[in-house]
Amino acid sequence: MIEFRNLTKVFQDKKREVKALHNVSLKVKEGSIFGVIGYSGAGKSTLVRMANLLEKPTSGQVLFEGHDLTELSGNQLNEVRQQMGMIFQSFNLLKTGTVYENIALPLKLTGVSKSEIDKRVEKYIQIVGLQDKLKAYPAQLSGGQKQRVAIARALAHEPKVLLCDEATSALDPDTTEAILELLSKINKELGITILLITHEMNVVQKICHEVAVMEQGKVIEQGSVIDVFSKPQTDTAKRFIHSLFNDDIPGDLLKKLKNNGKLVALSFIGESAGDPALAMVTKKYDVFPSILGGNITDLKERPFGRLIVHLDGSESEAQKAINYLKESGVIVETYNKGGINHVN
Amino acid sequence: MLTSITNFINNWGVEIWEAFIDTMIMVGVSLTLSIIIGLPLGVLLTLTGPGKALENKVLYQILNTIINILRSIPFIILLFFILPFTKLVAGTTIGVQGVIVPLVVFTAPYIARLMESSLLEVDRGVIEAYEAMGIKTRHIIWHVLIREARPSIILGLTIATIGLIGATAMAGLVGAGGLGDLAYRYGHLRYQADIMYVTVIILIILVQGVQTIGNRVSARLKKD
Ligand SMILES: Nc1ncnc2c1ncn2[C@@H]1O[C@H](COP(=O)(O)OP(=O)(O)OP(=O)(O)O)[C@@H](O)[C@H]1O
Ligand SMILES: [Mg+2]
Numbered sequence: 001m002i003e004f005r006n007l008t009k010v011f012q013d014k015k016r017e018v019k020a021l022h023n024v025s026l027k028v029k030e031g032s033i034f035g036v037i038g039y040s041g042a043g044k045s046t047l048v049r050m051a052n053l054l055e056k057p058t059s060g061q062v063l064f065e066g067h068d069l070t071e072l073s074g075n076q077l078n079e080v081r082q083q084m085g086m087i088f089q090s091f092n093l094l095k096t097g098t099v100y101e102n103i104a105l106p107l108k109l110t111g112v113s114k115s116e117i118d119k120r121v122e123k124y125i126q127i128v129g130l131q132d133k134l135k136a137y138p139a140q141l142s143g144g145q146k147q148r149v150a151i152a153r154a155l156a157h158e159p160k161v162l163l164c165d166e167a168t169s170a171l172d173p174d175t176t177e178a179i180l181e182l183l184s185k186i187n188k189e190l191g192i193t194i195l196l197i198t199h200e201m202n203v204v205q206k207i208c209h210e211v212a213v214m215e216q217g218k219v220i221e222q223g224s225v226i227d228v229f230s231k232p233q234t235d236t237a238k239r240f241i242h243s244l245f246n247d248d249i250p251g252d253l254l255k256k257l258k259n260n261g262k263l264v265a266l267s268f269i270g271e272s273a274g275d276p277a278l279a280m281v282t283k284k285y286d287v288f289p290s291i292l293g294g295n296i297t298d299l300k301e302r303p304f305g306r307l308i309v310h311l312d313g314s315e316s317e318a319q320k321a322i323n324y325l326k327e328s329g330v331i332v333e334t335y336n337k338g339g340i341n342h343v344n
Numbered sequence: 345m346l347t348s349i350t351n352f353i354n355n356w357g358v359e360i361w362e363a364f365i366d367t368m369i370m371v372g373v374s375l376t377l378s379i380i381i382g383l384p385l386g387v388l389l390t391l392t393g394p395g396k397a398l399e400n401k402v403l404y405q406i407l408n409t410i411i412n413i414l415r416s417i418p419f420i421i422l423l424f425f426i427l428p429f430t431k432l433v434a435g436t437t438i439g440v441q442g443v444i445v446p447l448v449v450f451t452a453p454y455i456a457r458l459m460e461s462s463l464l465e466v467d468r469g470v471i472e473a474y475e476a477m478g479i480k481t482r483h484i485i486w487h488v489l490i491r492e493a494r495p496s497i498i499l500g501l502t503i504a505t506i507g508l509i510g511a512t513a514m515a516g517l518v519g520a521g522g523l524g525d526l527a528y529r530y531g532h533l534r535y536q537a538d539i540m541y542v543t544v545i546i547l548i549i550l551v552q553g554v555q556t557i558g559n560r561v562s563a564r565l566k567k568d
Binding site: 054085086092137150163 | 467472474475477478480483487488491494566567568
C-alpha cells in the first residue's frame, strides 16, 4: 500500500547538514497497522511526513498503491493526499471553528456536496463518539476529545490510509488507551491501513501488527511485533521492550544471585504463556526457581509474557532445566541489568 | 447653559457635522483601499518569508524594504513628498480626493505589517494538516490562514484605523477638511477654544468607539 524505497533526507541547517533519513526502505501492507518506533530525533516524523510528501525526500521513492508520489504534479498530489488521512500530536484543529466546521470545511474545500458532508459528519462523529459535541469549539474539549475530532476529520475523507505522528503522545495513559482502541477499531472495521510513529513501546504492543525500529535516521530492525518482541536483535529494540516490562532487579540482589545458579528471562508467546513448563522444571530437575519479576501483556490478540527467574541449583542442573524450557517453546535469555542476552 | 449649547449648535453644528462627514469619508475610503492593498501584501510577506511555503528571498526583501521606507516617513512629510504621485493617481492634490492617495500610501504598508504579524501567529500545524488533506494553497490562505488570524487581524485594523483618524487631522494642510482641520483652523488659528474642545471630544469618542468595537468583534471571533 505504502512503500518507501531507499529514502534519504538531508536537512540543510544554517551551518551543518542533518541527515534525518538514511537509505530507509519499508513496506506497509494493505490493512495492517505498522508502527515505527525510535527515540527523539531518530527521524520518525520525517519518515511519516514522507508518506504524503509533506516532506520531500532528498533521494529515493515514495510509492502509494504502486505510484511514485515524487513524480506527481501539485494537483495530482493533492488528489492522492485526499486518500490519506493524517493525525498529529498537537491535533491541529481550527481554533475558530466548531467541531462540525472542523470536519465539514475540508470536505467542502475538496468539493464534497452539502448533503454528503452532513451525512459524513454524522457518520464519523458517531464512530469517534462525540455526537453531542458538534457545536463545541476545540478550546472546550479535552485533549482526547480533540484527537477524536481530528480522527473524524481525517476519516470523513474516507481515506485508504491513516498516518499518525505521535497521535497519543500528548495524552494521559487512559486516554491513550481509548484512542488506541479507536484506531484499532478503525483498522478492523473500516479496513483502513495505519502507519503510526511513536516513542512509546506500549503503543506498538497494543495495536501494531508490524514494527520498525529507527535510530539515527536508519531502520535498524523490523518485523512482526511478535518476532521483534520475542527476539529483539538490537540494543535499542531490547531497551524499548525492557521499558515496557520494567523488570529491573536491584543491583545488590543481582550480585548475590549471580553467585549460584542462573538468572534468566523467560518469554512466553501465545498459548505457551499459560504453560506449566516452569512448574515441571522443579519436578524434573534439582533446581529451585524463584520468580523475581514478571508481566504478561497483550500483543495485538496474542498474550506475551516475561518472567525473570532465578534457577537455584548446580550449573549442570540449571542448564538442563533451561534446555527443557526451550524445548517447551519458552524463549530463554540470561538476564543482565538493563538488558538481556540469548543463551545457548 | 442650555441656550449656550443651542447657540453653539446653531452657529457651528453644520460645520462640525460636515467636518465629521469629511473625516468619516477620508477614513472609510482610505481604510478600504488600504485593506485591499495591505492584506494581500501581508499575506505575500508571510508566505515569501524565510522558511515559508512560497519562500522567495528577492520578493520578500523588496517588499520588506519598501514597507520599511514608507513606514519611516512621517505622514506630514509624506503628504508633500508624494505630491507628483498623488497628482498622477488622483488627478488632484487638494481636497478629500487629493488626500486619499497619501493616506493610503501611509496606511497600506502599516496594515501589511500588522497583517503579517497576525498571520505569523497562526499555528503552522493547522496549515500542515490542511496541506496533508490535499487542500489547494489559495483555499488554505483564505479558509485557514486568514480565518484563524481574524481576531488578531481585527485588532490590527483597529489600531490602523485609529492611526488613520490621526493622520486625517493633517489633511487640512491640503484643504481636505475634516475634524482635525476644523480644530486647527478655528481653535488654533482663530482662538475659538470651544470649537477645539468640541472637536477634540468628538475625536476622543470616535477613537474610543473604534477601539471598543474592535475589541468586541475580535473577542467574539476568538474562540479560545
Ligand atoms: N525542518 C528541519 N530542518 C532541519 N533539521 C530538521 C528539520 N526537521 C527535522 N530535522 C532534524 O532531523 C532529525 C530527525 O527529526 P525528526 O523530527 O524526524 O525526529 P523524530 O524521530 O520525529 O523525533 P521526536 O520524537 O523528537 O519527534 C533531527 O535531528 C532534527 O533536528
Ligand atoms: Mg517527531
